Amino acid sequence: MAVTIYHNPDCGTSRNTLAMIRQSGVEPEIVEYLQTPPDRATVLRLVADAGLSLRQALRQKDTPFDALGLGDLARGDNELLDAVMRFPILLNRPFVVTPLGTRLCRPSELVLDILENPDIGPFTKEDGEVVIDGEGRRVGDN
Template sequence: MTVTIYHNPECGTSRNTLAMIRQSGVEPRVVEYLKNPPSRERIVELVSAAGMALRQALRQKDTPYEALGLGDTSLTDDALLDAIGQHPVLLNRPFVETPVGTRLCRPSEVVLDILENPDIGPFTKEDGEVIIDAEGKRIV
């Protein structure tokens, strides 16, 4: 199994996650999910493999979440999937699949838990937050 990241290049969290994957020595399969949205079935598989409920995988910030009334907890998963199908930006990112597991990598350092080689050496996020220091100690 290869490593796959459902990626939005405009998202700092997604860029940081991708950088950590690459720093681990892996060139992942990158799916720009806003250009190539996963199918309903694939979304269900990702969310389930990550051990989440579909509602937990919804992104609220900078999306039509409020305008579509998705805060209504009586909505079914089918209704949520319909909304994601029409507005892929509603699917939170980045989801990452590796041979070790599948996670929604928010915050980005969650990816370290599912990399086969999590000893990636020093790593600082784009915003300057140190994740792994010069001695290889995980800060977060």
């Protein structure tokens, strides 16, 4: 199964997502998007395939979002996309692409919905939050 993750190794959510992909038995293509930013068409495709608007895919925390006035709803997609091209950190992460779909994996366990093998066994995030318990049940699922 071909899997691509748009990854920031400094982000715990991104690291947890990558760990779940690997625990599923897949070694993904890793695109460190701050070092190798996706082009405009790729950003638009990721966002659309994930069922998001460009505005929904923007990251506000620890970015120039406020300084650039991107919270102004009068700013259209072209302006938002121009900002992402200048400052790739504005694109939220991690986006994951698999044959089963594309997701912005926030929280990281959303990746399980698009993995061929979501039964990855017990998994605990870096911060100690249990995602899958010792019996293979997703915590929080009914």
